[in-house]
Amino acid sequence: MAEGEPPRRRRMTRTAREQQLLDVAEELFLGAGYERTSIEDIARAAGITRPVVYEHYGSKEGIYLACVRRARVPLNEALHAAFESSDDPVEQFTRGLDAYYALLERDANRWRLLFSPNGVLTGPLADDLLRERFRTANLIADLVETHLPHVDPQRIDAFAHAISGGVEQLGRWWLAHPEVERAQVVEYQVAFFIPAFEAMRSARP
Incomplete structure (x- = not known):
């Protein structure tokens, strides 16, 4: 120069x-x-x-989808880490929930990018975003299935989607009630879903 x-x-x-x-x-x-x-x-x-x-x-759709996929990576990694940290399903579920709500607590704006209702979106982008949500639900199903080998896979899939949707909705409730401690939110969610899990696990093939 x-x-x-x-x-x-x-x-x-x-x-x-x-x-x-x-x-x-x-x-x-x-x-x-x-x-x-x-x-x-x-x-x-x-x-x-x-x-x-x-x-x-x-396109704008492409960069929006890339934003959502990037934001979802730490969530999916946290779920994997939670399930690999223990063999006990209650502990796995509790740690996974804590990791999920820690993401919301740490960065509520990024959480909104992932989970805010996007019903205004239509067409291929809406389909792609739904597939991203289903990908996380499928991950939950795969992890739960290890404890329920005798249960109909369709039932497990439905259960995983119920967990995914319920956790999202409770997250929205928590945003409206920030005075509630994260541990309490996790405790609520565990109390809602573990009985259903135990009922499936104890059911005879």
Whole structure:
């Protein structure tokens, strides 16, 4: 570089750019909502042009889905860790719930990105978001099934979806009652679902 020449700005790696775009898009989606956020808004906030956003994520739907998938990774990892930390199903369930509600407590905005109702969304994006929710429910089903080898898989699948939906709804209740301690919320959820689990486990094949 010649003397007196201003330093050249280093170009971001593709991975760094993708993470920057997700950070920017997530903030905009949470602040303004999906419908009121445009690709132009994301590009402007990131200091780039629209074609760069399209190059990385293809569309607004694509970057929104990528935000949701990224936010879901620590949740699924926490569920795996909770189930691997013990062989006792009550302990597994309790630790998994605590990890889930810790995510909400630590970052309520990111939790809203994952679990806020998105009925206003239609078409392929809504289908993709539903599949992401089902993926977590399927993970729960796989983990529960290890303790219930004699139970009809369809029943286990329905139970896992009931857990997933109930946990989401209790999370919304907790956001409206922040004075309640996390441990109490976990205790409530355990009391709601463990009896159903024990009933299935004790049922004869």
